[in-house]
Amino acid sequence: MRQLMLGNAAVARGLYEAGCCVISSYPGTPSTEITEEAVKFPEIYCEWAPNEKVAMEVAFGACLAGKRSFCAMKHVGLNVAADPLYTMSYTGVNAGLVIGVADDPGMHSSQNEQDSRHHAIAAKVPMLEPSDSAEALAFAKLAYELSEQFDTPVLLKMCTRVAHSQSLVELSDRAEPEMKPYEKQIAKYVMMPGNAIRRHPLVEERTRKLIDYAETSPVNRVEMGGTKMGIITSSTSYQYVKEVFGDTVSVLKLGMANPLPVKLIKDFACKVEKLVVVEEMDPIIENHCKALGLAVSGKDALPMEGEFSQNLVAEKLGGAVHTGRSIDDPIPPRPPVMCAGCPHRGLFYTLSKNKVTVLGDIGCYTLGAVAPLSAMDMTLCMGASISAIHGFNKARGAESEGKTVAVIGDSTVMHSGMTGLANIAYNQSNSTVIILDNSITGMTGHQQNPTTGYNIKGDPAGKIDLEALCKAMGFQRVRVVDPYDLKATDAAIKEELAADEPSVIISRRPCALLKYVKHEAPLTVDTAKCVGCRSCMKIGCPAISIKEGKAHVDATLCVGCGVCEQLCGVKAFQSTKKEG
């Protein structure tokens, strides 16, 4: 059956068809839908883990026990899980183990643009790299065969354009591989030095065998066309090359990013007049070619940063570039903003008003850095807010303790915040941590987490009590505040900053986009009362604008949260709720 399918859904379908039984993942754009689609198959056990390291270790445990398993993460998540990955390369697997990792060239929804092929090379683990949904499905299945044949975890690398593009796939039935017997093998699975020393040569031997495989496998294929130019490419770059040049050039399309073939590349280079590598981000294939002594063009013409497109490839390599028309007016940008009714807004307004230094974290609340709130000083990676405030306060002492906070979401605190909290409690800094508890993992599109009380299927699950957790870690001052209540939020921040010991403020209100959250009637502005002072504009709500000198509320966006109302000195805002 032919279907139009999202790349990530095609990976999930491939996992299903390969007989995968256990999936543990942490959400992260652009990888999230793999697990969200996989959970729709009752044959596969799926879960959201607290972070990628846990997810990968769960998948490892399941493969050790004898079932095909999987974990998915975004590129930066692979850094978190790098520790188990590098040693799983030594232990190898029992049943097949596949790791989905999704890069984000162009940084549509990420804090950096790192190229996860480096991890595959450094961990000495094979990596497959599909270029559309049909390959995503096929490569997910192939990855299990390679994993079991070569006794290795296999990385399946997606990128935003493959993960979030729909293209046609053909479906097959699910295979049900026999569960592998579990055998105690201390020399293979207990990686203490004496054993690891014996495993390392096997890893090098495996890489040599995988290079032999890469030479002849159909996963790497030559498409001969015109021989004036020969292009080595992979992933979505292959699609841009075909779009621009069709059959007028020859193409070596690499479906396996690690290890790279040697003879195949040398033979291809011999058949063409000019050799060019087209790859997004870092020059990994290009450097491999240079190490083989080949004259090759690549990053001398094409950029290291950002996504490619057909026009970019055409412009840099001499194809036909399309151009369009424009109007003379400057078009104002439309950056993402916190939604109308977002519970984070009241909190960030209060932080901004109090001129507090804010060490931020990863989530929707990173948008607190956007004008007019501009209430963030740093965002680095998951959990860094809490660790960094401790260092900041240790460095500056009392001077900063009273005017610096860390802000971190409920899911992020579960992911990487608890160890930072332990450090504050243990090494004793007078730091103030604000947990923005909106009862969901927001930015990635509403995934449950250990604090929400529900699992990936929406069924009731274990629920971690944030107040009890912080108290158990040694925080005596733990208080909860509703960020819609500006007065209470202001008091909480002032008091906890003034306190002479570490404290946690839990700013608690569910995300306004959650289906169960009931919205109030939209507000309206009494233009007779409004004096046009723009006080309400300080919160950066997308539902409020100034029309003819007076505040105006867009009724289609407003959810009646009432934060603007609290800033109005002349009581110009009114509810449109019908009386009685």
Add this chain to the structure above:
Amino acid sequence: METKNIMIVGVGGQGSLLASKLLGHLLMEQGYDVKVSEVHGMSQRGGSVVTYVRYGDKVSSPVIDKGEADYIVSFELLEAARWLSYLKPDGQIVTSTQQIDPMPVITGAASYPENLVEKMRSAGAKVDALDCLKLAEEAGSAKAVNIVLMGRLSHYFDLPDQAWQESLEAMVPPKFLELNKRAFALGKNA
């Protein structure tokens, strides 16, 4: 057949994913190779969003580049203007006349350009502009702007109404089907 390109542009949260699902289904059912490229994640939070729909005998790239779009379907006027350079010389814009101020306009750091429809026409673009929000509300929900736009777009396609109706039935939950059929008809006949 040479690959045809449709861009769907708007503001995050306006419902472009359903519009692209509908088009994807419709074009696949006509036997075409189809690729649809979407935006998920941070940009969806009220930012400028774009979806690419490409179809033909064999589609390679999942994205549409400058000067390549046969159609730009826009939920919002400023977004139509933002993506104007992606239109082919003889391409067609189908846009709602709704205006949503972006944050730099709300804060007063920038202004919303005036008379955008006329300016785009002066630049040589064919522009079909209509108040889709009003028509969607007439159909029963402000959220049906996406389907009003699809109804309008169907004007420019040489496909039987039956094919569009079947894709609506396949892609829209039964509870909202009648509402969306009304929205489609209002857009088509406007």
